[in-house]
Amino acid sequence: MDMCLKNKIVFITGGSRGIGKAIAITLAAHGAKIAFCGRSKFDLDATSEILRQKGAEVWTFQADVSKPKEIENLIKQVTAEVNHIDILVNNAVTSESAPFDQLTDDMFRYHIDVKLMAYIRIARLILPYMKSQKSGRIINIGGMTARVVAPLRITNGVVNAGIANFTKQFSNYAAQYGITVNCVHPGYTVTDRVMQIFEREANESDKKLDAIILERTKDIPLGKLIKPQDIASAVLFFCSPMAGMITGQSLAVDGGSGDAIIY
Numbered sequence: 001m002d003m004c005l006k007n008k009i010v011f012i013t014g015g016s017r018g019i020g021k022a023i024a025i026t027l028a029a030h031g032a033k034i035a036f037c038g039r040s041k042f043d044l045d046a047t048s049e050i051l052r053q054k055g056a057e058v059w060t061f062q063a064d065v066s067k068p069k070e071i072e073n074l075i076k077q078v079t080a081e082v083n084h085i086d087i088l089v090n091n092a093v094t095s096e097s098a099p100f101d102q103l104t105d106d107m108f109r110y111h112i113d114v115k116l117m118a119y120i121r122i123a124r125l126i127l128p129y130m131k132s133q134k135s136g137r138i139i140n141i142g143g144m145t146a147r148v149v150a151p152l153r154i155t156n157g158v159v160n161a162g163i164a165n166f167t168k169q170f171s172n173y174a175a176q177y178g179i180t181v182n183c184v185h186p187g188y189t190v191t192d193r194v195m196q197i198f199e200r201e202a203n204e205s206d207k208k209l210d211a212i213i214l215e216r217t218k219d220i221p222l223g224k225l226i227k228p229q230d231i232a233s234a235v236l237f238f239c240s241p242m243a244g245m246i247t248g249q250s251l252a253v254d255g256g257s258g259d260a261i262i263y
């Protein structure tokens, strides 16, 4: 199906690994040109090589989005090099799991800076370019902790709820410029990083990797683990003409695992 992405320029934060990488590969497969950032040069190079081998035009930028000054420099570099941005995918995160009594102010602040504030700061800096084009798509990757309790992921929950709220509030402002803003909430998604966690769990317990994977699958009503590609498909939809009249929405890609009823 033609998703009308040929030669569109996409900027993805955290496009070098996991869900961001799957989004980069998926959008590139539909003809988009891909700019993306991350901190590790090794991962940036490895993913850009994969994209180039598939025939995509690619730009990489090394930056830490938890730092406002680095974001300013990053967006200056991106806009100078790629000229304009049709689609922004806010995705980068690093997070830690800990029970409430071990979460310090600094841990909350870091998580807010690296994800919620970075999404807001990057959207703010890219907005003038989209405004002048009178079009644009912004997709914020949130997380199901916005909607369901996750005792070891309270910082994620606070941040992802903020992202869902920012998505709706910002969409209301951006609509006048022909820009849509939507959010995708991944459920527990098996990226390489998550697979390493499963492997560590298996090594540190008497359970086999297969048993751990089966346990995780049981939590998902559709009976399959969620893959990065599943999240990328939802992003592709929001980038496509099919989603032209959809804005301010948060879509869960969770295999039915979120118990909350959202009207």
Ligand SMILES: NC(=O)c1ccc[n+]([C@@H]2O[C@H](COP(=O)([O-])OP(=O)(O)OC[C@H]3O[C@@H](n4cnc5c(N)ncnc54)[C@H](OP(=O)(O)O)[C@@H]3O)[C@@H](O)[C@H]2O)c1
Residues within 6 Å of the ligand: 013, 014, 015, 016, 017, 018, 019, 020, 037, 038, 039, 040, 041, 043, 063, 064, 065, 066, 090, 091, 092, 093, 094, 114, 115, 141, 142, 143, 144, 185, 186, 187, 188, 189, 190, 191, 192, 193, 194
């Ligand atoms: N996987 C899941 O189960 C799951 C569930 C719910 C929500 N999500 C959301 O999905 C998004 C992607 O998660 P993921 O699981 O794909 O994560 P991941 O595999 O750990 O990849 C994170 C990406 O962000 C980049 N990144 C991390 N910190 C950064 C920083 N300070 N500055 C710039 N780039 C940074 C990483 O590259 P570097 O480390 O090289 O910087 C990497 O490219 C996140 O918003 C996450 O909250 C994921």
